[in-house]
Amino acid sequence: MNDIVHDPIERLLREDARRPIPDDGFALRVAVALPPARAARAWLKPALVLSSALVGSLLAWLFAPAGISLTQGFLDLARLQSQTPSALAAMGMALAMAVIAAVLVADES
């Protein structure tokens, strides 16, 4: 903008607009009127995800067909036997953990 203003009205308006208004407690009044701070519950979502995963795992373990063992499943996978019931259960468990990790990472970012 050109600082040399010849029109008196133009000059008057610009000078008036540049004149600061003293705060006089205004900013404090706004701060006081803000809604209360959000409760710091950053732990809540990870806790919910992990506890529901634990409950799901417990139910899966309780109702799984007899003879399925996660340890056996991982041993089967190590021997490249991926079609056994234990190996499938181990892969399902690993997939569930990966989903949980992805949810937590997405929430964090």
Place this chain on the structure above:
Amino acid sequence: MNGRPEPADAELVLAIVAHDDRDAFTRLVRRHESMVRSVLRRLSRGDHGLADDLAQETFLLAWRNLRAFRFDARFSTWLYRIAFNAWLSDARKRREVLLDDEAQAPVPEEPGRAVSAAERIDLERALGCLSDGERAAIAACYYADLTHEEAAEAIGIPLGTVKTHILRAKAKLRAKLAEESR
């Protein structure tokens, strides 16, 4: 002074959105309150009490809607729009507000007035004589420092109407000045 540069508006907005940072918001309020309050004083025909109530409402609305700020305009422009809409909705509760009232008789030009005479004018009172649309255009372009295009978008009237309002408002202020100096 510790020599650290003041954080930009965008940094403060991000701090508020990410961490509910109230100190950052207070810094934004202190940075922009003069503009918001002077715009609202002009729009409210010099009613400082009403203007400050609307300014407080403006900042509270900004706080609530900060996540909607998209950084595609200046933060001050976004804030001006909130302030203008707060004034408009308050004014419409009391009366009809015409922002694009172009069909008025032309105001005679009073050229060649001295600067010293202009300084005597009670600008606040003179601005109160303008129409709603003229005051809105003057508040946007001078007190909120918007371009004519930004003002047209914020007020919701055509660009040509903003330019007409500015010209007519300045002519009216000039006439008022001439009247006062007689």
